[in-house]
Each structure stands twice: as C-alpha cells, then as structure tokens.
Amino acid sequence: DWTMKAFKAQEIAKVRAQVGSGRVICGLSGGVDSSVVAALLHEAIGDQLTCVFVDTGFMRSGEADQVVSLFRDRFNIKLVHKDASDLFLDKLAGLTDPEKKRKIIGATFIDVFEEEAKAVGGADFLAQGTLYPDVIESVSFTGGPSVTIKSHHNVGGLPERMNMKLVEPLRELFKDEVRELGRELGLPDDMVGRHPFPGPGLAIRIPGQPLTRENLDILRKADAVYLDEIRKAGLYDQIWQAFAVLLPVRTVGVMGDSRSYDYACALRAVTSTDGMTADFYPFDMAFIGRVANRIINEVKGINRVTYDVTSKPPGTIEWE
Ligand code: XMP
Incomplete structure (x- = not known):
C-alpha cells in the first residue's frame, strides 16, 4: 500500500534526523507494537539500536523463544534476553490486589530494564511502541472523567531517570495501521497479526x-x-x-x-x-x-x- 510505504519512509527519515549518531534502546515485549518499532528502527539506524527483552515469565507458551529467534537470529538485531522470571515471582509473592500487582510488575520491569540497559553501555534514546489510543486513554477514558482505570505497564519515569529522550514512531497510529506498517517492514504475518497482549501478561489473568x-x-x-x-x-x-x-x-x-x-x-x-x-x-x-x-x-x-x-x-x- 503506497500510503504506508510513504509513512514508513517518512518515519525512517524522522528517526534518523532525531537520533543522529546516537544510541537507541528499545524494549521488546514480543507484541506487535514493540516488534514494529524495533524493525523500523533497525531499518533506520542499524547497529545504533539495541533491543532489550525482559522475560517476565508471564508470556504465552513458546513466545519468549519466538522473540529471540525472530529478532536475534533472523533480523540480526542486537538483542539482550534477560530471564527475570524468578525475580518477578519473588516480588509478587502472596499478592492478589490487581493494582498492587500492576505497580510491582511495572517497577520491577523498570529496574531490570535499567540494569540491562546500563550493562550494554546505556543509550541516548529510548524507543517505545506508544500508539494513538494509548495517548488518548492515558489522558481520559473513553470520554469519561480522567481517572485511572488500570495502571498500564510501561517504562514511565525511566527516560528521565536514565537521561534518555523518547523515540515514539507509532504515536499517530491505530493498531491496524501498525500491522500494515509491520508488513511493510517485512515482519512475518503471524507476528504482525498477533493478538494484543498486555505487558504484565499472564500475571493479570x-x-x-x-x-x-x-x-x-x-x-x-x-x-x-x-x-x-x-x-x-x-x-x-x-x-x-x-x-x-x-x-x-x-x-x-x-x-x-x-x-x-x-x-x-x-x-x-x-x-x-x-x-x-x-x-x-x-x-x-x-x-x-x-x-x-x-x-x-x-x-x-x-x-x-x-x-x-x-x-x-x-x-x-x-x-x-
Ligand atoms: P482493558 O482490559 O483495559 O484493556 O479493556 C484494553 C487493552 O489494553 C490491553 N492492556 C494492556 N496493555 N499493558 C499493556 O501494554 C497493560 O498493563 C495492559 N492492560 C491491558 C488489553 O490486553 C487490551 O488489549
């Protein structure tokens, strides 16, 4: 589709202009959004990109392996795979309150991510797969009052803490457009068509x-x-x-x-x-x-x- 092709070229140019010769870290979750961000950035800036995949132990069957084999082995993207499942289970031991779980998962994720990011020498930028609905839903909830329905798991706070600037190339897109962009970038159909999956994964199910x-x-x-x-x-x-x-x-x-x-x-x-x-x-x-x-x-x-x-x-x- 020519419009998505044009969008892709435009975003690649934007990323290059924003990043220059800087280094970018991208958190890979195995989901569509972060995968598309990673593929786009890899095409734009190659080895200036390092992906960090924090394995919470809360993923679906076989998914952790699929992420690693797709990005490291097939796309040749620099990828750190950190199995942190013991730590996550430890931190959540005995807890049942959904908001507490979400907060702890979010905080633990940030700690692990930060540690792994430091271990690869840090970066100037953090790439995130923020979509247009995320931008809206974090402001208000389907037109209702501005209350937090669920604290969504993201790396909020991390960019400031590590002095990184944000790269968010999907901010204007809806999910179906992200999928189209993913196809345009050569991601396999089963990855691009994958159902959304929450960051805290099976832990909230x-x-x-x-x-x-x-x-x-x-x-x-x-x-x-x-x-x-x-x-x-x-x-x-x-x-x-x-x-x-x-x-x-x-x-x-x-x-x-x-x-x-x-x-x-x-x-x-x-x-x-x-x-x-x-x-x-x-x-x-x-x-x-x-x-x-x-x-x-x-x-x-x-x-x-x-x-x-x-x-x-x-x-x-x-x-x-
Ligand atoms: P709800 O349950 O609020 O979910 O109707 C709306 C969409 O968001 C996903 N979801 C999350 N995604 N981190 C995410 O990245 C989260 O903490 C989270 N919680 C819910 C949910 O799967 C659905 O697609």
Whole structure:
C-alpha cells in the first residue's frame, strides 16, 4: 500500500534526523507494537539500536523463544534476553490486589530494564511502541472523567531517570495501521497479526490468588489449547483478542471413576478496533464445547470451563 510505504519512509527519515549518531534502546515485549518499532528502527539506524527483552515469565507458551529467534537470529538485531522470571515471582509473592500487582510488575520491569540497559553501555534514546489510543486513554477514558482505570505497564519515569529522550514512531497510529506498517517492514504475518497482549501478561489473568509457577503453567496450557482451536477453526484473524483466565475457585467434577476438585477457567474473546470498546465474540456453542473438552482433558488442574459474555463497557477486556 503506497500510503504506508510513504509513512514508513517518512518515519525512517524522522528517526534518523532525531537520533543522529546516537544510541537507541528499545524494549521488546514480543507484541506487535514493540516488534514494529524495533524493525523500523533497525531499518533506520542499524547497529545504533539495541533491543532489550525482559522475560517476565508471564508470556504465552513458546513466545519468549519466538522473540529471540525472530529478532536475534533472523533480523540480526542486537538483542539482550534477560530471564527475570524468578525475580518477578519473588516480588509478587502472596499478592492478589490487581493494582498492587500492576505497580510491582511495572517497577520491577523498570529496574531490570535499567540494569540491562546500563550493562550494554546505556543509550541516548529510548524507543517505545506508544500508539494513538494509548495517548488518548492515558489522558481520559473513553470520554469519561480522567481517572485511572488500570495502571498500564510501561517504562514511565525511566527516560528521565536514565537521561534518555523518547523515540515514539507509532504515536499517530491505530493498531491496524501498525500491522500494515509491520508488513511493510517485512515482519512475518503471524507476528504482525498477533493478538494484543498486555505487558504484565499472564500475571493479570490469574485474579484473586497469588501467582505461582504452578498456576501460571496451568493457565499457559489452557491458553495454548484455546488459541490452537481458534487457529484451527480459522477464526484467529476475526478476533481482536482471545485468552483464558484462571479463576480463583475450585469446583467438584467427575473424571472417570473419581471425584476431582480443580480450578475453573474462563475463556474470553472479543472483537474491537482499538481496544477502547469491545464486544464478546459470538462463537457457536459447539466450538466452545470442543475447547472445553480439550482443556479439561489436557490441562491437569482445570475441570470446568466457562465463557465470558461481557462487552466493554461495562467490562474491560482483561479481568484485572
Ligand atoms: P482493558 O482490559 O483495559 O484493556 O479493556 C484494553 C487493552 O489494553 C490491553 N492492556 C494492556 N496493555 N499493558 C499493556 O501494554 C497493560 O498493563 C495492559 N492492560 C491491558 C488489553 O490486553 C487490551 O488489549
């Protein structure tokens, strides 16, 4: 598409003019936005860019490896991969309050990121995948009063602390435009088309109970089964976001001849254009039944599956 081609050329020129011969650090999350920023910057300034991927341990199944193999091995981008999953779990031990979790995840992320950034010699600029809806939603919430609905996880405060200037080449774009730009930059379709994923990841999809490696693993498996069925049914691209939530209740079930007493999980899928409003996705019940069967059979620890039919507003997309 010629307009996106023009936008890309224009942004590359802008980045070069802003950055000069300076060094840029970009936080890679594995999501579409930071991936597109990284690819754009790499094309604009090559080795002046270093990417830092802080692995929180809260990613979906297989994603950490995919990030590393795409950016380091295929794109040849300088990439630091820091596995900080122990630290994150330590800091969150025993916590259930969603806002506290978000604050601690954000603060821990900044600490780790800063340490890794220093270890590679620092930089003059920090690149971020801020989108237009982020700019609006942080000011007010869908036209409502200016209150914080959820503290979003970002590297706020870090640029000042480390004396870095911000590079935000996606500030004028909506998600669908970011995807188009990503294609223009040669990112693979499965990366560009990937559903949005919150910075705090699976950590905010286990409401009401403390996080452990065990419950994260249960959720990660259920999520993988759900997404696998969605892809097989050819529905992935029609859905804005789909994920499982591990509920803090155990219920009684029958498995073969015996009684089970395991977690319930909720499945969520929504359509949306910018994440600010959303409708639940109207799967047919046979599909939901198939997913439920597979999760209960394949994921030890879950014996009941429900489907969330709340739209946004009044609900939010995530549960925390
Ligand atoms: P909610 O749950 O507020 O989410 O309706 C709207 C969109 O934002 C994503 N989300 C986040 N993204 N950091 C992010 O980068 C966060 O802390 C965060 N919380 C929610 C959510 O997945 C949805 O796409």
